[in-house]
Amino acid sequence: MKAGLGKGAASGLIVPVAILLAWQALAWRAGTPLFPGPWQVALSIWKLWPVIVGQIGYTLMRAFAGFVVAAVLMIPLGILLGRLKTVGRLVEPMMDMLATLPPPAVVPIVMLFAGTGDIAKIVIIAYAAAVPLIMNTYEASKGLHVMANQVARSLRLTRLETMLHIDLPASLPMIATGLRLAIASALLVSVTSEMLLATNGIGVFIQRQQENFQIAGGLAAIAFISVIGLIINNLVFQLEKRWLFWHYRSSESHSDG
Amino acid sequence: MDIVLKVDGLTKSYGRGADAVRVLGGISFEVEQGEFVSVVGPSGCGKTTLLFAIAGLHSLTSGSVRLKGQPVTAPPKGVAVVFQDYSRSLFPWKNSRDNVAFGMARIGGRSAADKRAKAEAMLEAVGLGGFGDKYPWQLSGGMQQRVAIARALASESELLLLDEPLAAVDAQTRSDMQDLLLDIAIRFRQTCLLVTHDVDEAVYMADRVVVLTRRPTTVDHEIRIGLGKKRDQIATRENPVFLKARHDVMTSIRNFRAGAPANALA
Ligand SMILES: Nc1ncnc2c1ncn2[C@@H]1O[C@H](COP(=O)(O)OP(=O)(O)OP(=O)(O)O)[C@@H](O)[C@H]1O
Numbered sequence A: 001m002k003a004g005l006g007k008g009a010a011s012g013l014i015v016p017v018a019i020l021l022a023w024q025a026l027a028w029r030a031g032t033p034l035f036p037g038p039w040q041v042a043l044s045i046w047k048l049w050p051v052i053v054g055q056i057g058y059t060l061m062r063a064f065a066g067f068v069v070a071a072v073l074m075i076p077l078g079i080l081l082g083r084l085k086t087v088g089r090l091v092e093p094m095m096d097m098l099a100t101l102p103p104p105a106v107v108p109i110v111m112l113f114a115g116t117g118d119i120a121k122i123v124i125i126a127y128a129a130a131v132p133l134i135m136n137t138y139e140a141s142k143g144l145h146v147m148a149n150q151v152a153r154s155l156r157l158t159r160l161e162t163m164l165h166i167d168l169p170a171s172l173p174m175i176a177t178g179l180r181l182a183i184a185s186a187l188l189v190s191v192t193s194e195m196l197l198a199t200n201g202i203g204v205f206i207q208r209q210q211e212n213f214q215i216a217g218g219l220a221a222i223a224f225i226s227v228i229g230l231i232i233n234n235l236v237f238q239l240e241k242r243w244l245f246w247h248y249r250s251s252e253s254h255s256d257g
Numbered sequence B: 001m002d003i004v005l006k007v008d009g010l011t012k013s014y015g016r017g018a019d020a021v022r023v024l025g026g027i028s029f030e031v032e033q034g035e036f037v038s039v040v041g042p043s044g045c046g047k048t049t050l051l052f053a054i055a056g057l058h059s060l061t062s063g064s065v066r067l068k069g070q071p072v073t074a075p076p077k078g079v080a081v082v083f084q085d086y087s088r089s090l091f092p093w094k095n096s097r098d099n100v101a102f103g104m105a106r107i108g109g110r111s112a113a114d115k116r117a118k119a120e121a122m123l124e125a126v127g128l129g130g131f132g133d134k135y136p137w138q139l140s141g142g143m144q145q146r147v148a149i150a151r152a153l154a155s156e157s158e159l160l161l162l163d164e165p166l167a168a169v170d171a172q173t174r175s176d177m178q179d180l181l182l183d184i185a186i187r188f189r190q191t192c193l194l195v196t197h198d199v200d201e202a203v204y205m206a207d208r209v210v211v212l213t214r215r216p217t218t219v220d221h222e223i224r225i226g227l228g229k230k231r232d233q234i235a236t237r238e239n240p241v242f243l244k245a246r247h248d249v250m251t252s253i254r255n256f257r258a259g260a261p262a263n264a265l266a
């Protein structure tokens, strides 16, 4: 499979290149700035990149802040709730309910308490990132085998040591899934929150470009976000390979028999 | 001789009210310093329950467990456990060395480097020298259980509790590991309590065998195995003392099974 990867990547380019060409052809035929082709978008990127990078900075910073707040609060909370079975069962319905609530729906409530500034946006982002994190961490921690706890107790570990050295690493494969979803949510909601609570950031930039019929400029910004998303995704994947090798390797050796 | 462990009138029921099932019905026995004691009983009679109660991992319904005179209510200092299910008792994110060093987590006054060195020494003692960097999932079942034994040894316990540690390994590995455990018990002057349903293993390993009844489980009788500390897989198993003890224990166990209600046989 690995040997064919280079070839696979090359043949994977065929479809995107074909789409770009077709898009360009259609844009030429349309001949209006309201339907820019990839070439106009590229020109916009070249012209606008200092502005875009500056605006994306705000967006990423808030996304990061919201994500960190969510991770720092929700991972320990999820592990704790998974351990305290009775409390966990009590709050489970509430978690399910919050999980179905789309993050933009909380915007008016947050605005009441936190206005429309950075704090408000970070709160909304944190809320969006918190949902997949708490769900995945809680499920993982709840599902830990009793044996792990018995071993911990027989080694006379304290509660905190058990959570840190056993529950956390044992839950890490599922937490990683939660983290990946949380990152995607944080980015998405960071852009959305800017569009709803306009001040600065790439969301605002895109909106302004569209309002001024600068479609190519808006698309340039979107291209930037996609590339950043890809880079972050890859980074997370590398970290996972580093920290969770034992999980992938051990499940491999189990399925071998 | 010093008494390390004294179990007195231990009962244990699971569940409450009408659903309560009495598993242990009043168990009493003692373990002396340096002794290797086997507790043998039919499958499902509550061996793990008994061992967990002794380890402070389960609450008792009544009776008492004392370690060097101190009542056991929570996992006490000085007791190490080798669990029946080795695949779940080791941590896959730690290599063997760190798994063993983790056994010393609550032992104060040692640097991390000291613990690692001691872990290497314990791995060496169970015949896994040079396997410190391997992860549990890279080792065979028998090797994993040896890592678990090394971890238990590393904590320098007064009492080593073994819950059918060899039940899941193949026959050849099993007899090798019986000898390994015996060798370790002698070298470290380790007091050991082994629970097993395997009569041959119980007699082969022990200075004394405690024979359990069926549920609600009590002690039927004890026999001293007058074979000395050194055992040999061939000679010991042909020794008349071994054969007689084996005969005795087998007979008791068979009688319980014959008289057992259908659900206890399942
Ligand atoms: N937590 C529990 N709740 C209810 N019943 C239990 C519990 N743990 C064990 N039992 C029951 O108690 C009985 C004894 O279980 P235990 O595991 O101690 O037996 P064992 O002798 O170790 O069995 P094995 O030979 O299979 O290891 C079994 O019938 C089991 O179903």
Ligand SMILES: [Mg+2]
Pocket: B047, B048, B049, B084, B163, B164
């Ligand atoms: Mg058992």
